[in-house]
Amino acid sequence: MLTREQIIEALTLASDVGCHTRAGYAALDGWVESDVSFADIADCILNGASLACRATGxxxxxxxxxxxxxxxxxxxxxxxxxxxxxxxxxxxxxxxxxxxxxxxxxxxxxxxxxxx
Structure with missing residues (x-):
């Protein structure tokens, strides 16, 4: 398994070539998209957490x-x-x-x- 720092580094490299990080999740009136940080993505990968939960609190x-x-x-x-x-x-x-x-x-x- 990659470390948190390695995941963030990989996402940073992807961002440098034009990739963007947005999360989509169900909301009351359909679907919502929001920007997510590389740290949030890394934490969700490593902890099995949901980006929707991260975004909504x-x-x-x-x-x-x-x-x-x-x-x-x-x-x-x-x-x-x-x-x-x-x-x-x-x-x-x-x-x-x-x-x-x-x-x-x-x-x-x-x-x-x-x-x-």
Whole structure:
């Protein structure tokens, strides 16, 4: 396996001849592309991390929930089967910004069934 420095060096050489580094990932309104640093690419290669998570600032489970719930906040209530409720918070707006969604998600809330 290459080292972080070797990966960054290879990417720098590619950049010197005209290659650009952009990451594409699913977002709420389709597909988003953003520039990524050579260090981010190297870290993702070495750690098996996701560039989408790096770009949004979310962990993989958080990113998957943000996409699955279309930017809405998932209810914090539990079902009779002791599983987390799959409904969304009654007053939840749609958060297009993943970092704003994460903050609101951490604040929690409940669906109409669980008292929201």
């Amino acid at each position: 979310l962990s993989m489970p958080e990113y998957e929930e943000w996409i699955a719930y279309s930017g809405r906040i998932r209810c914090c209530g539990t079902t009779r089967g002791k599983k987390r409720c799959k409904l969304t918070v009654a007053s939840s707006k749609r958060y297009v910004d993943p970092r704003a969604w994460l903050e609101a998600s951490k604040a929690g809330g409940y669906c109409e069934i669980h008292g929201g």
